[in-house]
Amino acid sequence: MLYLVTPLNFFLDSRCYHKRVTLYLCNFAMWNHCLKCFALRNINSLNADIQVQLRQCLLAPVTMVNKPISLVIERYISTSQHLHRKIRLMTVDRDNVNLQLKKQVRYSEDYIQHKIDEHNLGVRRLAAMMGEDPDSFTNEDVKKAIQYLFPSSLTAKPARPQMEHPSVVFPAKIKLQANKEGRPHHYLFYTRQPALYGLMHEAYDCILDLHSYADKMRKMGQRPPKPLDLGLTHWLSKEDIEKEVLSSKISDDLYNQFITQIERLVEEPYSEKYKDFIMKFRRKLVQRELSTGTLEKEVGKDGREFVRCQGFRKTARADVKLIANGSGKITINGKPMQEFFNIIADRETVVTPFIFLGILLRFDVEATVDGGFQGNWMMLHGKQYFHDGTRKSAMAGAIRYGISSAIRLFISPEQIEIMRRGGLIDIIFKLVC
Amino acid sequence: MAHSLQRLLLVRNIQWTITKQSICVIPALNSSYNKTFVPPNPDPKFYKDDVPAKDDELSQKNIKPAPSDQTYSCFYDHELHRFEKIVLRKGNSVQTRQLIWRTFEEIKCIQLKKYNAADEDEKENIELNPLKIFHQALDNAKPLVDVVSVSKGGASYRVPVSVNPNQQLFFATKSIREELWKGKPKNAAALRLAKELLAAYNNEGGAVKRKLDLHKEAHANRAYANLLHG
Numbered sequence: 001m002l003y004l005v006t007p008l009n010f011f012l013d014s015r016c017y018h019k020r021v022t023l024y025l026c027n028f029a030m031w032n033h034c035l036k037c038f039a040l041r042n043i044n045s046l047n048a049d050i051q052v053q054l055r056q057c058l059l060a061p062v063t064m065v066n067k068p069i070s071l072v073i074e075r076y077i078s079t080s081q082h083l084h085r086k087i088r089l090m091t092v093d094r095d096n097v098n099l100q101l102k103k104q105v106r107y108s109e110d111y112i113q114h115k116i117d118e119h120n121l122g123v124r125r126l127a128a129m130m131g132e133d134p135d136s137f138t139n140e141d142v143k144k145a146i147q148y149l150f151p152s153s154l155t156a157k158p159a160r161p162q163m164e165h166p167s168v169v170f171p172a173k174i175k176l177q178a179n180k181e182g183r184p185h186h187y188l189f190y191t192r193q194p195a196l197y198g199l200m201h202e203a204y205d206c207i208l209d210l211h212s213y214a215d216k217m218r219k220m221g222q223r224p225p226k227p228l229d230l231g232l233t234h235w236l237s238k239e240d241i242e243k244e245v246l247s248s249k250i251s252d253d254l255y256n257q258f259i260t261q262i263e264r265l266v267e268e269p270y271s272e273k274y275k276d277f278i279m280k281f282r283r284k285l286v287q288r289e290l291s292t293g294t295l296e297k298e299v300g301k302d303g304r305e306f307v308r309c310q311g312f313r314k315t316a317r318a319d320v321k322l323i324a325n326g327s328g329k330i331t332i333n334g335k336p337m338q339e340f341f342n343i344i345a346d347r348e349t350v351v352t353p354f355i356f357l358g359i360l361l362r363f364d365v366e367a368t369v370d371g372g373f374q375g376n377w378m379m380l381h382g383k384q385y386f387h388d389g390t391r392k393s394a395m396a397g398a399i400r401y402g403i404s405s406a407i408r409l410f411i412s413p414e415q416i417e418i419m420r421r422g423g424l425i426d427i428i429f430k431l432v433c
Numbered sequence: 434m435a436h437s438l439q440r441l442l443l444v445r446n447i448q449w450t451i452t453k454q455s456i457c458v459i460p461a462l463n464s465s466y467n468k469t470f471v472p473p474n475p476d477p478k479f480y481k482d483d484v485p486a487k488d489d490e491l492s493q494k495n496i497k498p499a500p501s502d503q504t505y506s507c508f509y510d511h512e513l514h515r516f517e518k519i520v521l522r523k524g525n526s527v528q529t530r531q532l533i534w535r536t537f538e539e540i541k542c543i544q545l546k547k548y549n550a551a552d553e554d555e556k557e558n559i560e561l562n563p564l565k566i567f568h569q570a571l572d573n574a575k576p577l578v579d580v581v582s583v584s585k586g587g588a589s590y591r592v593p594v595s596v597n598p599n600q601q602l603f604f605a606t607k608s609i610r611e612e613l614w615k616g617k618p619k620n621a622a623a624l625r626l627a628k629e630l631l632a633a634y635n636n637e638g639g640a641v642k643r644k645l646d647l648h649k650e651a652h653a654n655r656a657y658a659n660l661l662h663g
Binding site: 234313344355356393414421429 | 466469472473474477480482483484485488490491492493494495496497498499500501502503504505506527530
């Protein structure tokens, strides 16, 4: 289209001699001809320099018609307040931005690198001030120096003067997600979870592709193959996906939706085509090493081997000593087990690892135990009811864990695997008083 | 006192201290572990094999630790274990265990009296094992069908529905428990429980009556069975 950038009376105004003009000439020859006539008619009112240039452009051959004339205007035509404000904000100095808007602001990598260099310089200067070696000035020394130089009695610790590394203040993981003008890079930015929803859209595209593929094969008369065999793998948990695939946290509902979407992909026929995509979210169980760790066998005065170990349950702590080549004696805090534990259920818990493996009368146990409901602390500070010495189940659980972790040195690794399936290897993680 | 405490707990230069903050309350048992964790099988016959099978389902799963209730003894009984927990009061597991031992004693005494006073022909029919009486009594009190209220079109209907084995167990034990708690405390609890178990063994008493009332209601409302599939 024709762009007459200036108003019509520009040609007649003699004060505009210092300004430049653009005339975008279009494809239609009629319009060009009209423009040329109009300009030539009023050319005498313009300055001499402009007259010369205009004449050169207007009287040029036809091939020059589609290109703009080499004169450019230097003043804004529409000067609304909205536009001026936008332009001012785009060129704002980042240092003066209010840090309360930190959540909405995204910092570039160059900016963060600049701040890191400043920080390193400042640390060296601090060290020189305090009279110490700048090369060996650690983070803790920095904190102490600032507490010395700027003492404050404010109760809120984030309000006190601090000198932290900029990687803590400006998390660099949040990269710029938008242009200077504010247009985001990702097409799903406004869903707040662009990566996750992008994966779900990808899965749906794969499903549609498989539908059309299956239709083709059905016309040719082929039967669908067997369903996909994923092997001994399981889906990634919510926490794994937050770490590896995304950078932010998800709710449970979203996670369930995500997995139902991919399970739909798995159920489709011919889904082997997209097996690589599916196996990204599947993982084999890497078992922890069920090794003995730091436990060692020691030899006593009798010549019998023994192992020392610790046991925990609630707030009870036990030191257990398992002795081989024994006859099944169990002594706790100097007393035999039948005197220490009045309740039969507690005696059963102590003995479960032996019964589970069928090794009742081969070991001796010596243990010291304290803590829990009947421990010393509760007797002194806790309320005085049911402290008749019968409620010792936490102590029994502590001894059980000590025995089960010490027995692993006298056992083959296949039996350790059986113990893992019986649930005797982990500590019971229920802290309820 | 504190010094002796600390000496007791000093092992390999790791010092444990018990303070007020170390006793804390954490809510919701289920939130300690992820949903992918699997509880271990309490049946000791499951672990008979000396060599576990490789590439099994369990080899790829995380397993929860066994609670202190779980003893892998040969006397484990699933229905008895659940019965204990449903009859529990105020977390007093010691009392429930004593209750159960005494009820089995009472059942044995009652049945022995019958046995000694009976003729030789009838002696074969009298059951002396209290565990078998317990299981038979629960089976007689288990319902086959349950009734559920469904609202459709502004009206609420009672619809018959199938029952899980766990739900059956719970219904049977609950109906026996309600009868127990109705009785007077001056009579011993063990005697009361023993009489109710024997009554259920003979298809008498309140527990079996509750089941028959349910069956009647389901039979009366059998026309609405299609409102709920299953």
